[in-house]
Amino acid sequence: MERNSLVKTKEGKNFLLPFILITSLFFLWGFAHSILDVLNKHFQDTMEITRTRSALIQAVVYGGYFIMALPAGNIIRRFGYRAGVLTGLVLYGIGALLFIPGGRIGSFEFFLFSLFVIGCGLTCLETAANPYVTVLGEPEGSERRLNLAQSFNGLGWICGPLVGGFFLFAGGGDVSTPYAIIGCIVLAVALIFFRVKLPEIEDSPTSHEKTETDKKGLWKEATFTFGLISLFLYVAAQTGINSFFINYATEAAGVSAHEASVWLSFGGMGLFMAGRMGGSWIMRAIRAEKVLTGCALGAAASMTAVILLPGKVGWYCLLLCFLCESVMFPTIFALALRKVGGHKKRASSFLIMSIVGGAVAPILMGYIADSSSMATGFIIPLSCFVVIAIYAARYGNIQKTNKI
Structure with missing residues (x-):
C-alpha cells in the first residue's frame, strides 16, 4: 500500500498538505474544550458557585454550536471551506483575548460571554474541517482519515488540562495568561491560512446517491437522522464526563484537584488520543460500525462501575471510559455522512449543531450531583452510550442487508 494512499484519490490527486494543515486545527479546538474542564472546578472554588451554575461554562460554549452551526454552513457553501476556517480562527482568537479584560473585571458573566465567542469560532472550524477531511481521498477511507485527524484533537485534550491545571491550581489562579497565549497562537494560525490556498473539493455523489437523495431527502435518510441523535448524545456524554472528572476524583477517590487535572491530562486524555490513533489502524481490518459498537458497550460498562462502585475502582473505570469513547465522534460523524450524497456541507451543519x-x-449532571451524589450524575452518560451502541449495531445490520 502506498504511504500516502489514505489522502490520495484513484485519479492520483494527493491531498497530503491540505490534510496536514487542516489536522492542525483539530489540536486547537481540542485544547479549547479540555481547558474548560479545569476552568469548571476553578470557578467553583474561586467564585464560590454551585456545580449546576459552573456547568454554564460548557453550556455557553456548546450553545454557540447550536446558534452558529447553520450560519457557518452557509459561509462554507457560499465562500468555501477556507472561509469557514478563517472565520472560526478569528472568532476563537478574539474570544480568547477577551479573557485579558475579563481577568481584571472578575465577572463570571463576562467570562461566559468570552467563552460564547470562542464557541462560535469553534463551530465554524468544526463545520469546515470535519467534512473537509472526509473528502480528502477515497470515500471508503473517510472514517480512518477522520479518526487520524481527530487523534491530534486528542493531543489538544491532553495539553488543555495540563496547562489549565498549572495556571489555575498550581500558578495562583491566573486565568488570563493561558487564554492570552492561545489567542495569539490562534490568530497567527489564521494568518497562515489567509496566505495559503486550500483546494476546494466539491461533493461528487454517485448517480445512485443522487437518486436516493431525490427520492427520500436528507431527513428521511435513517443513517443520517439516527447519526445526528447519536452525535448529540455522544457530545453530551463526553462533556458531562470531562466536566465532572475532577469533582469525581476529589469527592469519590480522594485525589487533590491539581493531581486530578494531571490525571485528566495524561491518563484520561492520553488514553483518548491513543484510542483514536489505534482506532484508525484497527478500522483497516474491522468495519467502523463494529468498532463503534464494541466501544459504546465498553463505555456503558465503565459508567455502570462509576455509578455503583464510587471510589478508586470507579475512578479507574472512569479513566478507562476515555479509551472507549475515543473513536465515537469521528466514526459517528463519518457514518452519518456516508449516504447523504451531494448534501455533505448542509448535513455537516446539522451534525455540528x-x-x-x-x-x-x-x-443535568450538576443538578443530580447537587441533589444526590456526583456518582449518581453519571447515569446521564450511561444512557447516552446505550443509545449509541444501538445506533452502531443497527447501522451494521443495514449494511449487511444492503449487501444481500
Missing part, C-alpha cells in the same frame, strides 16, 4: 448536546448534560 448537534454538538449542543454538550450544553445539556453538564447541567
Whole structure:
C-alpha cells in the first residue's frame, strides 16, 4: 500500500498538505474544550458557585454550536471551506483575548460571554474541517482519515488540562495568561491560512446517491437522522464526563484537584488520543460500525462501575471510559455522512449543531450531583452510550442487508 494512499484519490490527486494543515486545527479546538474542564472546578472554588451554575461554562460554549452551526454552513457553501476556517480562527482568537479584560473585571458573566465567542469560532472550524477531511481521498477511507485527524484533537485534550491545571491550581489562579497565549497562537494560525490556498473539493455523489437523495431527502435518510441523535448524545456524554472528572476524583477517590487535572491530562486524555490513533489502524481490518459498537458497550460498562462502585475502582473505570469513547465522534460523524450524497456541507451543519448536546448534560449532571451524589450524575452518560451502541449495531445490520 502506498504511504500516502489514505489522502490520495484513484485519479492520483494527493491531498497530503491540505490534510496536514487542516489536522492542525483539530489540536486547537481540542485544547479549547479540555481547558474548560479545569476552568469548571476553578470557578467553583474561586467564585464560590454551585456545580449546576459552573456547568454554564460548557453550556455557553456548546450553545454557540447550536446558534452558529447553520450560519457557518452557509459561509462554507457560499465562500468555501477556507472561509469557514478563517472565520472560526478569528472568532476563537478574539474570544480568547477577551479573557485579558475579563481577568481584571472578575465577572463570571463576562467570562461566559468570552467563552460564547470562542464557541462560535469553534463551530465554524468544526463545520469546515470535519467534512473537509472526509473528502480528502477515497470515500471508503473517510472514517480512518477522520479518526487520524481527530487523534491530534486528542493531543489538544491532553495539553488543555495540563496547562489549565498549572495556571489555575498550581500558578495562583491566573486565568488570563493561558487564554492570552492561545489567542495569539490562534490568530497567527489564521494568518497562515489567509496566505495559503486550500483546494476546494466539491461533493461528487454517485448517480445512485443522487437518486436516493431525490427520492427520500436528507431527513428521511435513517443513517443520517439516527447519526445526528447519536452525535448529540455522544457530545453530551463526553462533556458531562470531562466536566465532572475532577469533582469525581476529589469527592469519590480522594485525589487533590491539581493531581486530578494531571490525571485528566495524561491518563484520561492520553488514553483518548491513543484510542483514536489505534482506532484508525484497527478500522483497516474491522468495519467502523463494529468498532463503534464494541466501544459504546465498553463505555456503558465503565459508567455502570462509576455509578455503583464510587471510589478508586470507579475512578479507574472512569479513566478507562476515555479509551472507549475515543473513536465515537469521528466514526459517528463519518457514518452519518456516508449516504447523504451531494448534501455533505448542509448535513455537516446539522451534525455540528448537534454538538449542543454538550450544553445539556453538564447541567443535568450538576443538578443530580447537587441533589444526590456526583456518582449518581453519571447515569446521564450511561444512557447516552446505550443509545449509541444501538445506533452502531443497527447501522451494521443495514449494511449487511444492503449487501444481500
